[in-house]
Amino acid sequence: MATELYDLTIPVLVRALHILSAILEKGAAHAEAQGIDPATLTQARLAADMAPLIKQVQFVSDTAKGAAIRIGGLDPVPMADTESSFPELQDRIARTIAFLESVPREKIDGHEDAEVILQTPGGALTFTGRSYALGFVLPNLFFHVTTAYALLRQAGVPLGKLDYLGPVTA
Numbered sequence: 113m114a115t116e117l118y119d120l121t122i123p124v125l126v127r128a129l130h131i132l133s134a135i136l137e138k139g140a141a142h143a144e145a146q147g148i149d150p151a152t153l154t155q156a157r158l159a160a161d162m163a164p165l166i167k168q169v170q171f172v173s174d175t176a177k178g179a180a181i182r183i184g185g186l187d188p189v190p191m192a193d194t195e196s197s198f199p200e201l202q203d204r205i206a207r208t209i210a211f212l213e214s215v216p217r218e219k220i221d222g223h224e225d226a227e228v229i230l231q232t233p234g235g236a237l238t239f240t241g242r243s244y245a246l247g248f249v250l251p252n253l254f255f256h257v258t259t260a261y262a263l264l265r266q267a268g269v270p271l272g273k274l275d276y277l278g279p280v281t282a
Contacts, residue, residue, distance in 0.1 A: 131278035140198035184219030
């Protein structure tokens, strides 16, 4: 039996958001325990030309929401990019998870071959639902989750590989 597109997207996106939330919790706890201004972590960058932690979390949220919206033909779920603290980032993650969990399976399954158009500053990119999910959404989402992890790890937050992998089940 083939795995449905819903199973390859929504649960994977929700799981990644839960993992990101746990990573951010460790970052906030580390800042408090070490007497570090949390903004030092939320504004951290790996390189001058890369976005800070706050933007990485917003990118994860936007990528996850955008996947369900584009594949499912759903109405946009705007979220202003105004977060400036760990609690605000956690709220955004929670709202993104709530949205994804509200997406009916039938809005995703059956759209494997549907056209998905992604407007970018460089022009429109055209995908199928499957190629968008597997070739763009998931790699992009995990790039930003990894970058968030790396930003906090570089700042001394005690994170390890299992924090990134999250709960491992068979």
